[in-house]
Amino acid sequence: MRRTLVPLLLAALLLLPASAAARQRVRVKDNFFSPSTVTVSKGERVIWRFRGDNSHNVHVVSGPRHFTSATKSSGRYRKKMRKRGTYKIVCTIHAPDMRMTLKVE
Numbered sequence: 001m002r003r004t005l006v007p008l009l010l011a012a013l014l015l016l017p018a019s020a021a022a023r024q025r026v027r028v029k030d031n032f033f034s035p036s037t038v039t040v041s042k043g044e045r046v047i048w049r050f051r052g053d054n055s056h057n058v059h060v061v062s063g064p065r066h067f068t069s070a071t072k073s074s075g076r077y078r079k080k081m082r083k084r085g086t087y088k089i090v091c092t093i094h095a096p097d098m099r100m101t102l103k104v105e
Contacts, residue, residue, distance in 0.1 A: 022041065022044040024046050027051065028056050029052045031054065032098060039104075042104055047076055050075050055093065056071065056072070060089055065083045084104045089102055
């Protein structure tokens with residue numbers, strides 16, 4: 001029984017869609033992103049989770065594609081990264097001190 005169970009579990013893991021496991025989380029707290037540098041593969045999803053008293057946003061100031069989230073103090077912002085490159089991101093309310101780098105390989 002054990003000998004057949006292990007190959008079945010391995011096969012099931014290989015059949016899972018890549019998007020189910022391919023995501024990176026970034027915390028957006030009062031005046032900082034954590035981590036401040038994130039590296040993901042092309043096609044991965046980045047999820048910014050907003051927590052704290054102050055409102056913030058996610059805004060690309062340089063990179064292959066530009067995007068901006070809504071300004072909020074709670075909730076999430078998700079973005080599937082489809083273009084390789086280095087993205088410099090700030091919160092426009094607290095820039096230049098509140099910044100991060102996102103690298104898509």
